[in-house]
Amino acid sequence: MYFEHFGLALAPFSIAPDPAFAYPSRAQQEAHAALLQAIGGGDGFVKITGDVGTGKTLACRRLLAALAGQPDCDAVYVQNPCLTPRSLLLAIGVELKLPLRANTSEHRLLTLLDRALLKASAAGRRIVVCLDEAQAMPADAFEVLRRLAARDRDGRAVLQTVLFGQPELDDKLARSDLRPLASRITAQYRLGPLSARETEAYLAHRLRVAGRAADASALFPTAVAALVHRYTRGVPRIVNIVAHKALLLACRDRAAVVGPQHVRDAAADTPHARPATALSRLVAWWQHGRMRHGTPA
Structure with a gap:
């Protein structure tokens, strides 16, 4: 590896989301601020969307870390959303340390969770469920979440849900059977790529x-x-892949810095690494601007 050659102690461009490496880009900072404001305001459903590799999972982990520091909040992280309604309820119940059994029925799970949510709300506690890759969640699981979140206390939702997903999540929520849930989304943000200056x-x-x-x-x-x-x-995941390969090539050549040809060769070896067209830049700018102002794209 190139660690010794370039004076590194850790892999700088791993594609695994790691809050320790989080770069405070404008998009990440705006998304984080929007999430904290929405949760602090008692919003029932919040949505964060972005293309593959734009930092949704990192945004989710930053939120979980922030919520962990709030003594009146219990955060639940669901990494695999491809669950049946019962499995989803069971996963949430286990995270909340409810007395459950493997054979507890869906109806019983709903009852226990409903009671737990009302009890937590009465005690001034907030329950926040964060769902990663939410575009993969089955429609009936969304409906269960909506039913759980239908309760409120003093105008605040007893269960707050944050959906992190790819743009396909917008298409799914536009379906007629999911409009009741979509109508409850009161805050949303679209994560965009890094600018040229931010990439540097x-x-x-x-x-x-x-x-x-x-x-x-x-x-x-x-x-x-x-x-x-x-x-x-400016897609962070692709930046990481290309930068890692460019460092390997520079190390092979015993170069002190990365050169243009190292980047070109690294990009040629990387799927999805290609210059943006004028049209794709325009579409990205338009979508990001609309979502920043709370208007669905």
Whole structure:
């Protein structure tokens, strides 16, 4: 590996979401602020969408970490949403440490959870369920969530749900059978890609966290970072893959910094690494602007 060659202690461009490497991009900061505001305001359903690799899971983990520091909040994380209604209820109940059995019926689970939610609300506690990859959730599981969240106390939902999903989630929620739930979504945000300037700062930030003690920004000079952005379109996951491969190539050549050809060769070896067209940039700008202002795209 290139750790010793470039003075690194950790892998700087792993694609596994790690809050320790989180870069405070505008999109991530706005999404995080929107989530905290919505949850603090008692919103029942919140939605965060974004293309693959734009940082939805990272946004989810940042939220969970923030909620863990709030003594009046219990956060439930559901990583695999491909669950039957009963399995979903059971997963939530287990996280809330309810006295459940493996053979507890769906009706009984609903009753126990409903009681637990009302009890928590009466005690001033908030229950927040975070669902990753929510576009994969079956329609009947969405309906169970809606039924649980239908209760409120003093104008605040007894169960707050945050849906993180790919753009297909919008299509699913537009279905007639899911409109009752979609109508309860009071806050939403669309995660967009990094800008060219953010991509350069993102590369340097991750290198510093990985142990590059000095001149982290020099490892990907401005022109080279701009080339990374051009090929990856600022999608963090693709940035990580291309940057990792570019470092491997630079190390192979015993180069002190990453050069343009290293990036070109890395991009050529990476699926989905291609320059954005003018139309795709326009569509991304339009969608991001509409979702920032709370209007579905």
